[in-house]
Amino acid sequence: QTTSISNILQKFIPENTKITVHGWIRTLRHSKAKISFLDLYDGSCLKTLQIVIGENLHNYKSEILHLTSGCSVTICGKIVKSIGNKQDIELVATNVTILGWIDQPNTYPITPKKHSLEYLRNVAHLRSRTHIFGAISRIRHILFQSMHNFMHKKGLLWIPTPIITAADTEGNSKMFYLSENFNNKNISNNISTNQVNGEQFFFGKKAFLTVSGQLNLETYACALSKVYTFGPTFRAEHSDTNRHLSEFWMLEVEIAFSKLNDIIELAKAFLTNMIQIVLEQCTPDITYCSNHSQCNLFKRLENFLNNKIAYIEYTDAINLLISCNKNFKNTVFWGGDLFSEHEKYLSEEYFKSPVIIMNYPKNIKAFYMRLNDDNKTVASMDILVPGIGEIIGGSQREERLNILKERLLENNLSNKYYWWYQDLRRYGTVPHSGFGLGFERLLIYITGITNIKDAIPFPRVFKNINF
Ligand code: 4AD
Ligand code: MG
Numbered sequence: 001q002t003t004s005i006s007n008i009l010q011k012f013i014p015e016n017t018k019i020t021v022h023g024w025i026r027t028l029r030h031s032k033a034k035i036s037f038l039d040l041y042d043g044s045c046l047k048t049l050q051i052v053i054g055e056n057l058h059n060y061k062s063e064i065l066h067l068t069s070g071c072s073v074t075i076c077g078k079i080v081k082s083i084g085n086k087q088d089i090e091l092v093a094t095n096v097t098i099l100g101w102i103d104q105p106n107t108y109p110i111t112p113k114k115h116s117l118e119y120l121r122n123v124a125h126l127r128s129r130t131h132i133f134g135a136i137s138r139i140r141h142i143l144f145q146s147m148h149n150f151m152h153k154k155g156l157l158w159i160p161t162p163i164i165t166a167a168d169t170e171g172n173s174k175m176f177y178l179s180e181n182f183n184n185k186n187i188s189n190n191i192s193t194n195q196v197n198g199e200q201f202f203f204g205k206k207a208f209l210t211v212s213g214q215l216n217l218e219t220y221a222c223a224l225s226k227v228y229t230f231g232p233t234f235r236a237e238h239s240d241t242n243r244h245l246s247e248f249w250m251l252e253v254e255i256a257f258s259k260l261n262d263i264i265e266l267a268k269a270f271l272t273n274m275i276q277i278v279l280e281q282c283t284p285d286i287t288y289c290s291n292h293s294q295c296n297l298f299k300r301l302e303n304f305l306n307n308k309i310a311y312i313e314y315t316d317a318i319n320l321l322i323s324c325n326k327n328f329k330n331t332v333f334w335g336g337d338l339f340s341e342h343e344k345y346l347s348e349e350y351f352k353s354p355v356i357i358m359n360y361p362k363n364i365k366a367f368y369m370r371l372n373d374d375n376k377t378v379a380s381m382d383i384l385v386p387g388i389g390e391i392i393g394g395s396q397r398e399e400r401l402n403i404l405k406e407r408l409l410e411n412n413l414s415n416k417y418y419w420w421y422q423d424l425r426r427y428g429t430v431p432h433s434g435f436g437l438g439f440e441r442l443l444i445y446i447t448g449i450t451n452i453k454d455a456i457p458f459p460r461v462f463k464n465i466n467f
Helices: 005-009 117-121 131-153 184-188 193-197 214-224 260-281 283-293 297-306 314-323 340-350 401-410 415-426 439-447
Strands: 018-030 035-041 049-054 072-081 089-100 226-234 247-256 310-313 355-358 380-385 389-396 432-438
Touching: 005 018, 005 049, 005 089, 018 089, 035 072, 117 131, 131 226, 131 260, 131 283, 131 439, 214 226, 214 247, 214 415, 214 432, 247 260, 247 439, 260 283, 260 297, 260 355, 260 380, 260 389, 260 432, 260 439, 283 297, 283 439, 297 439, 310 314, 314 340, 314 355, 340 355, 340 380, 340 389, 389 439, 401 415, 432 439
Parallel strands: 049 089, 310 355
Antiparallel strands: 018 035, 018 072, 035 049, 072 089, 226 247, 247 432, 355 380, 380 389, 389 432
C-alpha cells in the first residue's frame, strides 16, 4: 500500500500497517546507537514524517549513512507510536531505496535552514522544495478549488475567455503585442519583433495578450445571466513594485440584471467565504505563513470576518485625504487617481479595516463603467485591504448605447475594435455589473507574503524573466 505523508499523519492508516511512502529528505541525523532518523516530506502537508532506520538494513552502512538533505527515497515500513515527544507516530523502515542522490551536497541551493524569499527568487526552479512554498502552494490550491465551488453554488457558469485578443478591454492599457515569424535567430541577435516585421501581427491582424476577459465575458452575461472567468492576464506596466506582476491570474465575475451594490455584496460574500475556508482547511499552513511573515494572519483574517468593511465615496475620500494633514508625496485633488500611499492611509490608518471606495471620476476609470447622473462620476468600486491596497475593482457597466458611444469617443477608442461590444447594447440591452479580483493579491493578503513575486510559482515582472 502506497500512501501520502498527509494520510499517515492524519492517522487514516492504522498503526502497524505495512506501507510505502515516497518523498525527499528534509533533515536527518544518525545517532550513536546506530539508528538514523530522516524527516521526509512529499508536499501533501506541511509536516514531515519521521522515518526510523536501524543498522540491520542491508544498505545501512553503504547508503543510509551517506544520505543528505534533498535525496529522494522510497521507504517501506510499519507505522508505530513514536517514543519521542516531537511526533505521535513514525515509520520504522524495513526497506529504503534511494531514488536520487544530491550531486555535490555543498552546492545544493536548498538547505534545511530558513532562506530569505529574495534568495529563493533566484532559484525559482527549486524553491518549491521549501516549507514556505509548499504552504503557499497548498493554500493557493484550496483557494482555486473553493473559488470554483463558490461560483457554482451561486449559479455562475465558468466561461473561458481568450488569452489572445484584438480589443483592449481596459481602453488604455499597456499591452504585450503578439507576433508571428519570431524565430530563435532574432532572439539571439536581440532584434525586436518590430524591427523584423515592420509591425507586430497575428496572421495579418493586430493582436495582444489579454489584459482582462471582461468584455468577452459580458457577451455571455448578456445571455446566460451569471458568469465568471478565471485565467492568466497580462499587463505591460512598467511597475516594479511588490504588488504588480506582468502576468497574473484574475477572477472576473459578470452578472446581468445587477447593479453596483449587488456585485459589492457578491464580492464581499466571496472574500468572506474564501477566508473562512482557508482558516478551516489550511490551519497548519496559515500558522507556518504567519510565523514566516511575522504577521499575525489569524488576527488579520479574523478581523476581516468580524469587522465591518468601511464604505466611502471617492469624493469623500478626497476631502478626507486633503484635510488629514499628512505629507503625501503625490498631491490629492478631485479628479486625480489615488496612489498607494493614499490607499494605505485610508485602510491602514483611518478606517483600520478593508474599505470600499465608490463612484470614481469618469476620467480616471475605464470607458465601460456606467455614467452616474452627475455626469462626472461612474458607478465603480475598488476594494482595498490593509497591507496590500486594491484587490478588487469592479463597476456597473454602461448599458445605454448612446452614452457608451460618447464614452468610446471621449477615450479615442475606435469602432473597429468595439463594434461587437456595442451590439450587446443594440440588441436587448440589460443593466449588468461585474468585478475583477487579482488572485495573487488575495494570496498575499491571506499568506502575509509581502512581495507578489512569491505568490506565483514563476513570476513575470518588469524587466525580469529568469525561468
Ligand atoms: O482594476 P483592474 O485593472 O480591473 C479590470 O481589469 C476589470 N476589467 C475587472 C472587471 O471589472 N472585470 O484589475 C482587477 C484586479 C485589481 O483589483 C488587482 O487586484 C489585480 O486585478 N491587478 C493586478 N494584480 C497583479 N499585478 C498587476 N499588474 C495587476 N493589475 C491589476
Ligand atoms: Mg483597478
